[in-house]
Amino acid sequence: MPRATVARIDLAALRRNFQTARARAGAARSMAVVKADGYGHGIRQVARALADDAPKFAVACLEEALAIREAGLSQAVVLLQGVHARGDLADCEHQGFEPVLHSRQQLDWLVRGQARPAFWLKVNTGMNRLGFRPDTLPSVVETLAVGGGRAGLLGFVTHFACADDTGSPMTAEQTAVFEAATAAWPDLMKSVGNSAAHFLPGQPLYDWSRPGIMLYGGSPVIGQTGPELGLQPVMTLEAPLMTIRTLQAGESVGYGASFVAERETRMGMVAIGYGDGYPRHAGTDTPAAINGQRIRLIGRVSMDMLAVDLTNAPGAREGDLVELWGRTVGVDDVARCAGTIAYELLTGITARVPREYR
Numbered sequence: 001m002p003r004a005t006v007a008r009i010d011l012a013a014l015r016r017n018f019q020t021a022r023a024r025a026g027a028a029r030s031m032a033v034v035k036a037d038g039y040g041h042g043i044r045q046v047a048r049a050l051a052d053d054a055p056k057f058a059v060a061c062l063e064e065a066l067a068i069r070e071a072g073l074s075q076a077v078v079l080l081q082g083v084h085a086r087g088d089l090a091d092c093e094h095q096g097f098e099p100v101l102h103s104r105q106q107l108d109w110l111v112r113g114q115a116r117p118a119f120w121l122k123v124n125t126g127m128n129r130l131g132f133r134p135d136t137l138p139s140v141v142e143t144l145a146v147g148g149g150r151a152g153l154l155g156f157v158t159h160f161a162c163a164d165d166t167g168s169p170m171t172a173e174q175t176a177v178f179e180a181a182t183a184a185w186p187d188l189m190k191s192v193g194n195s196a197a198h199f200l201p202g203q204p205l206y207d208w209s210r211p212g213i214m215l216y217g218g219s220p221v222i223g224q225t226g227p228e229l230g231l232q233p234v235m236t237l238e239a240p241l242m243t244i245r246t247l248q249a250g251e252s253v254g255y256g257a258s259f260v261a262e263r264e265t266r267m268g269m270v271a272i273g274y275g276d277g278y279p280r281h282a283g284t285d286t287p288a289a290i291n292g293q294r295i296r297l298i299g300r301v302s303m304d305m306l307a308v309d310l311t312n313a314p315g316a317r318e319g320d321l322v323e324l325w326g327r328t329v330g331v332d333d334v335a336r337c338a339g340t341i342a343y344e345l346l347t348g349i350t351a352r353v354p355r356e357y358r
């Protein structure tokens with residue numbers, strides 16, 4: 001018998017979150033961002049679940065786009081990192097993938113090659129990771145016009161650095177830079193909005209928004225959880241209580257003996273650890289739940305197990321399932337306790353944990 005540790009994926013909640021994104025996107029259409037294995041939820045299942053609603057998908061790289069084709073779906077797929085090799089452009093053309101070209105090298109591969117995929121240009125408006133500087137766009141478009149490939153240019157993409165921080169002026173600054181940079185090509189499309197941008201009042205989303213984390217119920221906004229923003233949790237991570245024991249006052253549990261019981265404490269060991277992707281930095285007091293009752297972690301997370309304090313759950317029995325995150329305990333809350341963000345937790349669940357879909 002395999003252990004009962006599982007990530008349950010609620011595909012109906014995923015679809016509702018996509019509808020929330022669409023409603024917030026106004027006149028813009030929304031491409032569903034399903035990179036990193038659908039943020040850890042399974043790219044094939046997620047893409048299939050959204051197939052009737054999402055006119056396009058977005059992924060980081062070619063392998064992920066091919067997984068969408070393997071799932072039997074024919075929508076256009078945007079490759080947010082462009083292509084990693086010259087030959088990938090032919091795959092893009094044949095498969096209907098739309099790379100976002102961000103460098104002179106990628107431009108060169110296009111202009112000097114035979115493949116003529118539809119594509120986007122990435123504009124660096126201040127994130128300074130990828131993209132062409134605004135003042136170079138005219139020469140980039142000129143290179144395409146002279147060398148070939150200009151006909152495939154769909155439009156321009158940029159990405160915000162601080163949209164999660166509603167108090168930051170940077171999103172408005174980046175938007176202004178983007179508008180000015182692309183004004184010479186009013187017939188081409190524009191795409192700016194990650195999930196956070198859907199929650200910024202007055203933020204233009206132009207032709208295509210690109211929601212990712214919000215589809216999975218995680219919060220894109222600092223200081224607010226997904227449910228507080230009207231999003232539904234999609235993944236419930238559960239693991240069984242393997243054993244129950246009693247710590248005497250003064251006894252410790254786990255590596256480093258970091259938790260010492262102040263009084264007699266009924267505790268349980270749960271069959272999940274950092275080898276499953278549960279964050280090792282989630283320390284004592286990180287919330288979990290059992291039978292709908294909130295409990296807390298105690299001590300250090302091990303590779304294959306962690307300890308919980310069962311004082312609040314006197315009815316808990318061996319074999320009961322502990323919710324590590326889901327509807328009772330928000331993934332955003334666990335992320336905060338672990339000093340990270342829901343994105344990292346959701347994408348970090350390892351292959352050892354089976355995904356179950358409903």
Ligand SMILES: Cc1ncc(COP(=O)(O)O)c(C=O)c1O
Nearest residue numbers: 033080159194195210211212213
């Ligand atoms: C270019 C780009 N667009 C959209 C997204 C989706 O962002 P989020 O998950 O914050 O909605 C990402 C994610 O990293 C991205 O890199």
